[in-house]
Amino acid sequence: MSVNRDVDPPPGKRPRTEDPDSDSDAGTTEPQTELKKHETLWFDDGNVILVASRILAFKVYRGVLSRCSGVFRDLLSVKLEGEPMEGCRVVHLPDNPSELGYLLSALFLRSSFIVTQCGFEELAAILRLSTKYSIPGLRQESLEFLNYCFPANATMHEFTSLKRRNLLKAPGAAIGLVNLALELKLDAPIGNLALYECCTMPIRDLCDGYKRSDGTTETLDSKTMGRCMRGRDILVSTDFRRANQWMNVTRPTVLCTPATCPGLNISVVRRSPKAQSLFQSGHHAPQERTAYMDILQPYCRVCMSILMNERGAGRQTMLSRVVQGAVFPKTW
Numbered sequence: 103m104s105v106n107r108d109v110d111p112p113p114g115k116r117p118r119t120e121d122p123d124s125d126s127d128a129g130t131t132e133p134q135t136e137l138k139k140h141e142t143l144w145f146d147d148g149n150v151i152l153v154a155s156r157i158l159a160f161k162v163y164r165g166v167l168s169r170c171s172g173v174f175r176d177l178l179s180v181k182l183e184g185e186p187m188e189g190c191r192v193v194h195l196p197d198n199p200s201e202l203g204y205l206l207s208a209l210f211l212r213s214s215f216i217v218t219q220c221g222f223e224e225l226a227a228i229l230r231l232s233t234k235y236s237i238p239g240l241r242q243e244s245l246e247f248l249n250y251c252f253p254a255n256a257t258m259h260e261f262t263s264l265k266r267r268n269l270l271k272a273p274g275a276a277i278g279l280v281n282l283a284l285e286l287k288l289d290a291p292i293g294n295l296a297l298y299e300c301c302t303m304p305i306r307d308l309c310d311g312y313k314r315s316d317g318t319t320e321t322l323d324s325k326t327m328g329r330c331m332r333g334r335d336i337l338v339s340t341d342f343r344r345a346n347q348w349m350n351v352t353r354p355t356v357l358c359t360p361a362t363c364p365g366l367n368i369s370v371v372r373r374s375p376k377a378q379s380l381f382q383s384g385h386h387a388p389q390e391r392t393a394y395m396d397i398l399q400p401y402c403r404v405c406m407s408i409l410m411n412e413r414g415a416g417r418q419t420m421l422s423r424v425v426q427g428a429v430f431p432k433t434w
């Protein structure tokens with residue numbers, strides 16, 4: 103879907119947000135360019151057209167925007183003299199078109215927005231723009247979900263892993279989350295746990311950055327990358343090894359009934375070459391979960407429960423240190 107854009111000035115001439123003076127150059131002799139209409143956020147009876155980054159247009163309802171957001175209310179109350187489009191007032195916004203689309207979907211297609219099913223890109227867009235346009239309900243909803251996925255309490259971390267994995271399933275999304283946490287000054291647990299997620303990524307992927315669906319790429323700035331690398335050193339040299347100590351556990355007194363269980367007279371690391379290589383690598387990447395389940399598979403329920411408890415305790419100690427900023431100090 104597209105529409106002729108004949109009232110828009112050349113790029114760079116208009117301020118980031120439309121104001122009464124910004125239409126003085128409307129109707130210039132610039133060649134006409136195509137402006138796309140959003141496929142679903144184009145209501146025929148809408149009464150205002152928002153244009154994101156001069157690329158994508160949304161025809162929505164002024165009253166709803168004004169009611170949800172004081173910033174939109176102020177923006178729309180300014181009298182503009184620009185040329186209307188399809189009889190509607192046109193307001194240019196500097197926002198990323200995809201991001202504005204996510205925000206407007208959450209506002210105007212409310213039933214299709216379920217925060218707990220959001221991918222990172224959608225959640226980030228809604229949190230970023232609900233903060234910018236001061237939309238308290240959406241901001242709180244998205245922030246609460248982020249806090250749920252990245253809890254300050256390390257014991258909760260295991261329980262929320264499924265939601266967290268789902269949220270960050272796009273490759274490199276943790277990089278986007280670190281940047282979002284810095285940009286919006288989110289509470290420390292989120293930023294620290296996002297840096298931790300970055301540390302579980304292969305270095306090459308970390309350097310390649312987070313590729314968003316619009317083709318743009320986000321990377322960590324050099325200072326944050328340095329902080330991440332330093333934290334990674336601390337994790338590999340100290341915390342990952344500590345978290346892997348469950349592989350060294352022995353319990354000679356435990357009686358196992360199934361004859362097939364290897365028992366805990368000898369530690370997992372001494373019994374299994376696979377465990378040994380995992381332990382020696384000091385690695386703690388997400389794929390480790392699959393690897394350790396494989397290692398634990400021959401053990402009986404009693405032994406497995408002992409080992410899992412030990413593993414849980416080790417992970418909690420590590421995550422507590424991450425949350426408290428011991429692994430990623432702001433200055434180092």
Ligand SMILES: [Zn+2]
Binds near residue numbers: 401403404
């Ligand atoms: Zn056993």
